[in-house]
Amino acid sequence: MKIKFKIATPEKVVYEDEVDEVILPTQLGEIGVLPNHLPIVSSLSAGEILIKKDGQETHLAVSGGFVEFNNNQMTILADTAERVEEIDEQRAEAARARVQELLSQQRDRESVDFTGLAAKMERELARLKVARKYKGHKAGPQIKVEE
Ligand code: ATP
Numbered sequence: 001m002k003i004k005f006k007i008a009t010p011e012k013v014v015y016e017d018e019v020d021e022v023i024l025p026t027q028l029g030e031i032g033v034l035p036n037h038l039p040i041v042s043s044l045s046a047g048e049i050l051i052k053k054d055g056q057e058t059h060l061a062v063s064g065g066f067v068e069f070n071n072n073q074m075t076i077l078a079d080t081a082e083r084v085e086e087i088d089e090q091r092a093e094a095a096r097a098r099v100q101e102l103l104s105q106q107r108d109r110e111s112v113d114f115t116g117l118a119a120k121m122e123r124e125l126a127r128l129k130v131a132r133k134y135k136g137h138k139a140g141p142q143i144k145v146e147e
Contacts, residue, residue, distance in 0.1 A: 001035040003069075005051065007060065007076040014081045015051070015058065022074060023050040024067060033069055040069040044078065046122035048130050059084040061130040063123040080123065084134045092127040099124065 002018040023032045025047030026040075033040065044067055049060040065078035099121045102112070 001072065003033065003035055004073045006074070007049070007062075007078055007081055009065075009078050009081055014078070015060065015083065017051075017053060019051050019053040021052040023052075024076070025049070025062070026067065033074065035072050037069060039071075040067060040074075042067050044076065046119075046126040048126065048133075049076075049081070059130055059134045061087060061127045063126060064119070082127065084130050087127050087131040087135070089128065089131040089135070092124045092131065096121065096124040096128065 002020060003022060005019045005022060006016045007014045021032060021034050023030060025045045026042040027045055028042070030047075031040075044062060044065045046063050047061075049062050051058040051060070061082050061084070062076070062078045063080040065076055065081075067074065067076045069075075099117050103114075103117055103121075
């Protein structure tokens, strides 16, 4: 028994396949979904999505969105989503630094869109987390070697 999984953004279908398990960041915390799970309707938080299929793992960074699961079919509509190999770590780090700078410069101004900046910060941190954890390490998290 598999899960028919699909994740799409307004731009494209990011990943679509029949998979064994999906672990995803909902607003109530991280949940793991196996075939025959009860139906789910939830919003997603920024974070990491882990997809398992035939012993292989696929890692995605997601910025938020909406998930629906019913009858072994899962559909995620995400604001943005990238597979780990698509993530440009330097771009995410540059964007994170820009947001940090804006937040620190404009702390006193009423016109600042704190919600927008905070959301962008969460997006960039999710990309950085996934990229740093898995890039070039398909088998699992990077192991740091003490010098
Ligand atoms: P930036 O400030 O870095 O230009 P942005 O705020 O314009 O980013 P988003 O609105 O989060 O970016 O996303 C726009 C598109 O760019 C989406 O398709 C998203 O998947 C892609 N994207 C954004 N940042 C990255 C990144 N670091 N690596 C790969 N794709 C990215």
